[in-house]
Amino acid sequence: MAMEAHEIEKMIREAFPTAEVEIKDLAGDGNHYAATVVAEEFRGLTRVKQHQAVYAALKGKMDGSHGELHALALTTKVPA
Template sequence: MPMQAQEIEALIRAAFPEAKVTITDLAGDGNHYAAEVIDESFRGQNRVQQQRAVYAALKEKMAGSEGELHALALTTKPPA
């Protein structure tokens, strides 16, 4: 079953409650999204560390072919 953008945002916010989160449905199918996550906790981390932290928050939903979320283009950064 496809995920809703609100579900993705809620999972990310659970791990990063102060983050600015923007979710975009790329294909209109509920399976391909882009997410931008801006959070102070990313300061001092490289991009791989930042993205791993976000993917950890979504881990169960992205679990291989059985996961509800099949593609996520992820952009992460600390606030300017």
């Protein structure tokens, strides 16, 4: 089952209230997205830890073949 971009954005914003979130549907199929997340909560975290935190915010929606979200190209940053 596909996910809507606004659902992904909502889950990320719930975990990172200060975040600027941009979601793009890459294939128009609701399964392949690119997300850019800029959040103060990432300060002091490695890029890997930032990505892990975002995936955790998605609460299992990307779990292998049973997930609702097939692919997420993720860019994370701290605010300038």
